[in-house]
Amino acid sequence: MGTKNESTRPFSLWMGLGEWIGAHLMLIVPAGVVIGVLFPQVLLPLKPLVPTFFAIMTFQNSLSNNLTAMRAAVQRPWIIIITILMVHLAMPLLVFALASLLFGPTSPTVAGVVLEYTVPIGASTIMWIGMFAGEVALGLCTLLVSTLISPFTIPLTLKLLVGAAVEIDALGMMGSMAYMVALPALVATVFNEASHGWAQRKLAPATTPVSRLLLPVIVGTNATGISEPLHHLTPTLVGIMILMLCFAIGSFLVGMVIARRLSRGNEERFVAVSFCCGIRNVTAGAVLASQYFGPEVMFPAIIATPFQQVLAALFGRIMERRKSKATS
Numbered sequence: 001m002g003t004k005n006e007s008t009r010p011f012s013l014w015m016g017l018g019e020w021i022g023a024h025l026m027l028i029v030p031a032g033v034v035i036g037v038l039f040p041q042v043l044l045p046l047k048p049l050v051p052t053f054f055a056i057m058t059f060q061n062s063l064s065n066n067l068t069a070m071r072a073a074v075q076r077p078w079i080i081i082i083t084i085l086m087v088h089l090a091m092p093l094l095v096f097a098l099a100s101l102l103f104g105p106t107s108p109t110v111a112g113v114v115l116e117y118t119v120p121i122g123a124s125t126i127m128w129i130g131m132f133a134g135e136v137a138l139g140l141c142t143l144l145v146s147t148l149i150s151p152f153t154i155p156l157t158l159k160l161l162v163g164a165a166v167e168i169d170a171l172g173m174m175g176s177m178a179y180m181v182a183l184p185a186l187v188a189t190v191f192n193e194a195s196h197g198w199a200q201r202k203l204a205p206a207t208t209p210v211s212r213l214l215l216p217v218i219v220g221t222n223a224t225g226i227s228e229p230l231h232h233l234t235p236t237l238v239g240i241m242i243l244m245l246c247f248a249i250g251s252f253l254v255g256m257v258i259a260r261r262l263s264r265g266n267e268e269r270f271v272a273v274s275f276c277c278g279i280r281n282v283t284a285g286a287v288l289a290s291q292y293f294g295p296e297v298m299f300p301a302i303i304a305t306p307f308q309q310v311l312a313a314l315f316g317r318i319m320e321r322r323k324s325k326a327t328s
Contacts, residue, residue, distance in 0.1 A: 014206075015205070015206075015209065017209050017213075018208045018209030021209070021213065021215075022212055025131075025215075025313040025316070025317070026313050026314060026317060028215070029215070029216060029309055029310050030310050031216065032215070032216035032218075032219040032220035032223065033220065033309070035216075035220045035223075036219070036221060036222065036223030036226075036227065036306075037306075038227075040224035040227040043220050043221045043224050046217065046221050047221055047224070050218055051180050053217060054123050054127070054180040054181075054218065055180050055183070056210065056214060057126075057127045057130075057211045057215070057218075058123070058126050058127065058185050058188075059184035059185070059188045060208065060211040061127055061130025061131065061136060061188075062126065062130065062136055062184065062185040062189055063188045063199045063203055063204035063207070064130070064136060064192070064200045064204055065136045065185065065188060065192060066189060066192050066193055066200075067189060067193055069137035070137045070140075070141070072137065073137040073138040073140075073141045074141060076138070079138065079269070079273065080145055082262060083276050084142065084145055084146060084149070086254070086255070086258055086277055087120075087277060088118070088150075091251065091277075092114055092118050092157050092161065093161075095114060095116075095247055096110065096113070096162075099113040099114070099243065108293070108296035109240055109296060109297075109299075109300060110162060111158075111162045112240075112289060112293070112296065112297040112299060112300035112301055113244070113247070113300045114158065114161050114162055115158065115285050115289055115293070115300075116247075116285045116300055116301045116304050117247070117280065118150075118153065118154045118158060119150065119154065119281045119282070119284045119285045119288070120143070120149075120280070121142065121143045121146040121147070121276050121279060121280065121281065122279040122280050122281045122282065122308070123143070123176075123180045123281065124279055124309070125139055125143055125275050125276055125279045126139055126140055126143065126185065127211070127215070128275045128312045129271055129272050129275050130211075131211070131212070131215075131316065132275075132316040132319055132320055133268065134268050134269075134270075134271030134275065134319075135266075135268040135269050135272040136185075136272070138269060138273070139276055140181070140182075140185050142272070142273075143181060143276065144177070144181070144182060147174060147177045148174070150284075151174075219306070222282075222305050222306075222309075223305060225302050226303055226305060226306065229302065229303070237299060240303065241303050243300075244303050244304050244307060248278075248304060248307040248308055248311050249311060251278045251280075252274065252278035252311055252312075252315045254277060255273065255274045255276070255278045256270075256274045256277075256315070256318075256319075258277060259273035259274040259277070267319075267322070270322075271316075274315065275312065275316075278308070278311065278315065279308055279312060282304045282305045282308060285301035285304070286298065286305075288301075289301045289302075
């Protein structure tokens with residue numbers, strides 16, 4: 001009897017670690033940001049591995065997915081279409097109007113803010129949807145549509161709103177999304193189908209701690225990009241930080257309002273739509289800003305990185321409590 005308990009103890013500790021991380025995301029995610037900002041030299045060597053870490057997390061969070069769920073998501077195109085219109089049309093127009101009132105329509109800051117809200121839905125969306133038991137299939141379909149149309153919507157939106165001409169590396173962006181999201185999600189879905197649900201029942205819970213351990217590493221590594229500007233803050237940059245924080249909060253709040261109408265009481269769908277509206281591909285925004293604009297435009301895109309992930313943990317908890325109340 002004692003031997004059996006001893007043999008299962010490592011697994012129990014492993015699962016307990018995953019549960020502990022999940023229960024303390026509101027502390028762990030900001031801690032990752034702080035480490036990335038204060039000690040960038042520690043995490044910078046991991047930067048080339050971040051796409052692979054994303055792929056691992058996408059695979060783990062997609063183990064609960066199946067082809068039936070994917071078909072069901074595609075059969076509700078109106079949810080995907082409304083979410084896409086919100087992300088790629090309504091939000092860019094809203095942030096342009098508000099930023100223009102504060103900084104003037106010709107300010108480089110406005111260009112940076114608009115750029116941040118023209119990029120597609122972020123790859124980490126699937127990670128957060130999976131972590132908070134949302135509808136992964138719906139999130140995945142919406143993310144892929146957002147990525148596919150971005151090479152057309154980004155240049156058009158920037159041209160119309162800020163008069164900037166930008167060329168998008170469409171193949172590069174799609175290749176990145178394929179590696180981090182589409183392929184691992186597809187492999188996980190097929191594996192779950194082929195194993196007749198064993199992957200969802202057994203493998204997904206056993207590998208959850210891996211996904212949760214990688215989360216602060218990814219957040220901290222991405223936060224290294226804001227280390228330098230944060231060490232040279234000016235009142236203007238502080239104002240931009242506050243503005244981007246308000247926009248990030250607003251994105252989640254608006255997303256939850258839209259999700260409430262679209263989900264019609266389906267909590268998994270509510271979580272998926274909320275995260276799709278709240279999380280953007282800030283890495284793509286930072287790359288475009290560095291290629292086509294100056295530092296003043298780049299700062300809003302970079303500073304959005306830590307806000308977005310910390311708020312994802314916060315709003316994830318809010319959604320979790322909402323779900324608990326709905327089922328109690």
